[in-house]
Amino acid sequence: MEKELAVIKILRQNANSSESSYEEYKVPFKKSKNVLQVLLDIYDYKDRSLAFRRNRCNRGMCGSCIMVINGKVRRACITKMMKEMIIEPAKQYECIKDLVTNFYTVNSLKNNEK
Numbered sequence: 001m002e003k004e005l006a007v008i009k010i011l012r013q014n015a016n017s018s019e020s021s022y023e024e025y026k027v028p029f030k031k032s033k034n035v036l037q038v039l040l041d042i043y044d045y046k047d048r049s050l051a052f053r054r055n056r057c058n059r060g061m062c063g064s065c066i067m068v069i070n071g072k073v074r075r076a077c078i079t080k081m082m083k084e085m086i087i088e089p090a091k092q093y094e095c096i097k098d099l100v101t102n103f104y105t106v107n108s109l110k111n112n113e114k
């Protein structure tokens, strides 16, 4: 039996560049997985250059895995995998690389200071 695949689009970017683009990954769909586990699978099996935060609470408590998933700000460790996902860094923070943001820099505050 053929495995059902999920299509994951991740916004890839680097703080040193103004360029960004979506990279698409196809991974086996498993509804019991959370988004953080999906990112770990992509990192382990498809793309070692993908940057995201991990090794935190994994219980929805610390907020280190906050990102935008299908247009909504969510915690990746407690958000279930979906068959189609667009994953972007949390927009209120400055992007360091891919899904890693600088929690000490809030974009809206920075803009207000100018």
Ligand code: FES
Residues within 6 Å of the ligand: 056, 057, 058, 059, 060, 061, 062, 063, 064, 065, 066, 075, 076, 077, 078
């Ligand atoms: S890892 Fe702590 S909230 Fe997701």
